Amino acid sequence: MSTATADVSKRRAWVMAARPQTLPAGSAPVIVGAGLALHDGVFAPLPWLAALAGALLLQIGTNFANDYYDAVNGADTDDREGFTRVTAGGLIPAQQVKYAMAAAYGFAVVVGVYLVAVGGVPILVVGLTSIAAGILYTGGPYPYGYRGLGDLFVFVYFGVVAVTGTYYVQAVATSDAGLFPTWLPSEIGLATAVVASLPAAGLSTAILVVNNVRDRETDAEAGKRTLAVMFGYRFSRLEFLALVGMAYVVPIGFALDGAFGLPALAPLLSLPLAVSVSKTVLRRTDGEALNPALERVGQTVFAHSVLFALGLALTA
Numbered sequence: 001m002s003t004a005t006a007d008v009s010k011r012r013a014w015v016m017a018a019r020p021q022t023l024p025a026g027s028a029p030v031i032v033g034a035g036l037a038l039h040d041g042v043f044a045p046l047p048w049l050a051a052l053a054g055a056l057l058l059q060i061g062t063n064f065a066n067d068y069y070d071a072v073n074g075a076d077t078d079d080r081e082g083f084t085r086v087t088a089g090g091l092i093p094a095q096q097v098k099y100a101m102a103a104a105y106g107f108a109v110v111v112g113v114y115l116v117a118v119g120g121v122p123i124l125v126v127g128l129t130s131i132a133a134g135i136l137y138t139g140g141p142y143p144y145g146y147r148g149l150g151d152l153f154v155f156v157y158f159g160v161v162a163v164t165g166t167y168y169v170q171a172v173a174t175s176d177a178g179l180f181p182t183w184l185p186s187e188i189g190l191a192t193a194v195v196a197s198l199p200a201a202g203l204s205t206a207i208l209v210v211n212n213v214r215d216r217e218t219d220a221e222a223g224k225r226t227l228a229v230m231f232g233y234r235f236s237r238l239e240f241l242a243l244v245g246m247a248y249v250v251p252i253g254f255a256l257d258g259a260f261g262l263p264a265l266a267p268l269l270s271l272p273l274a275v276s277v278s279k280t281v282l283r284r285t286d287g288e289a290l291n292p293a294l295e296r297v298g299q300t301v302f303a304h305s306v307l308f309a310l311g312l313a314l315t316a
Helices: 010-018 020-040 045-072 094-119 121-136 150-173 191-214 216-222 227-255 262-283 287-313
Strands: none
Touching: 010 045, 010 094, 020 045, 020 150, 020 191, 020 287, 045 094, 045 121, 045 150, 094 121, 094 150, 121 150, 150 191, 150 227, 191 216, 191 227, 191 262, 191 287, 216 227, 227 262, 227 287, 262 287
16 A cells, blocks of 8 residues: 555545545436426426435445445556545455445435335336446446446446436326336326436446546456457547537437427537547546546536536426
8 A cells, every 4th residue: 555545534535435526427317307307397306306315325335336346356456547446545444345335325225215105116126226237337246347338337327217217206206196106107208308318328428438448458457348448449439429429419409309499509518628528538548637537527427417407497
């Protein structure tokens, strides 16, 4: 353990493990779900706040899980250029990080009880699979994050599921479905929510792409087969551009729909930030450049989502 890490206080170490810099990106899809709900006149404050709390707890739990399992699986080495991991760095005992992971997911379950009462079986399935996906990403006998499936996980759960689930739980709360519906009420349509989720899904996945570009060499040595490891820098950069590009094409499609109009173009105000960070990703592979780039992509996700939510809500 280096002198730099040895001097870190226990409180600071726990903050590092929770990775609060990821929370704006974790809240972004829930914000989009609120904007669409306001547009459709189904916004429900309490279910939305519960969805936000649940999303943040799942994010923190997944951060703890990745810290713990990457360390015990040997994926975090001294050569890694990313942010300090507390388990591998010896700042917090591995068992304590594992308990913290369980606690975060446990609190998510507590919040989920209310959401399940409102949303029924669909939310129950979403909640349980979200926790399982967060753990099995780097844990279990066959961690799928080590087999090139991490990008798909982030796209689905931190984008499509988060936005659509947030919208659904509000829509069902303001409907006549009653408590604990056993299936999707026929009067609630989710197609628009799925399309609205694509920008948050794309930009959230772009964060992982930057992470994997930075860690490509050390991941390969550790046997962690991300898409960057399997297909190289060129593929990852094209993937990054496609994901970011999608985030700015979708609002144009909404703007062309008369039900939404020009306010849906509000996310384009965040385009300069996306262009700036894209230039870095296209040119650099080192942690000195890509660690700040990771935070800027997170800022882009949050700014884009807030602007998109406002644009959707303005046409309520």
